[in-house]
Amino acid sequence: MSSQEYASPPSFPFITVAAVQMEPHVGRKEENVARSIALIDRAAAEGAALVVLPELTNSGYVFGSRAEVFALAETVPDGSTTQAWMDAARRNQIYIVAGxxxxxxxxxxxxxxxxxPEGWLGVYRKLHLWGDEHLFFEAGDKGLPLFHTQWGRLGVAICYDGWFPEVYRLLAMQGADVVAMPTNWVPMPGQPADRHAMATSLAMANxxxxxxxxxxxxRIGTERGQPFIGQSLIVGAQGWPLAGPASEDTEQLLYARINLKESxxxxxxxxxxxxxxxxxDDLYDPMLGTGWPLPRH
Known part of the structure; x- marks a missing residue:
């Protein structure tokens, strides 16, 4: 499809969503972005209207110094990575959420x-930093914005944000239909070998x-000694997996067709x-003290 051709939007209330499980490599930004675009195109060809990529897809995750992060980081939306993803979204007439x-x-x-498909919608900044992220990044300062799409309301959370039920509750209270979660899950202490990751249980519960x-x-792979656990997942509004968990060590694309009305x-x-x-809400603030107005659902 050329950039001048436009596909029809998904038929409400159905939408196909895709989770991309891949292996970025720290410092190899051009290679990471090129691989992500190939997978985006593949997901779009399978009918995905929303494609979600992992956390820090363009840069990799395990940094040696703040100077290294600074050299890999880009401004948005004018940076080369965002511009490449914007071209892919326009060409495929889809929505993309990417770390x-x-x-x-x-x-x-x-x-x-x-x-x-229309271009730049905005940015979400991770609220809850994990481990050495505190050495490199500022905690997010944009709250929990909601992004309005052709098919519904889209929220975003990143990795460790998912350990905080307030994140999902505030997105739900704003009327979110779908939450996209770019993530770099790592092994958690005490994880039994015969059970899925704690992160997947938290996603299902929330x-x-x-x-x-x-x-x-x-993501998958081991980067500078840090293993990542895969197990990407798409969870439906009743809490049951619609696709996944994916494997722990293989690149995969997960798809799920959801009915927004039923959700x-x-x-x-x-x-x-x-x-x-x-x-x-006679006992506690329904918006958890944020001061955001209650929407009409």
Missing amino acids: IAERDGDRLYNSAVVIG AHSNALTIVCAN RQARHLNPFNHVLRDRR
């Missing part, structure tokens, strides 16, 4: 860019508690119970 090392003046952020579809795109209805657990309306 990137962002530079803003002399500040660095572990971010995810959000891009649509999807169920908030009636959200969550698209988790993890929204999943908040009704039965004729009496609704997971958002049953909150005891």
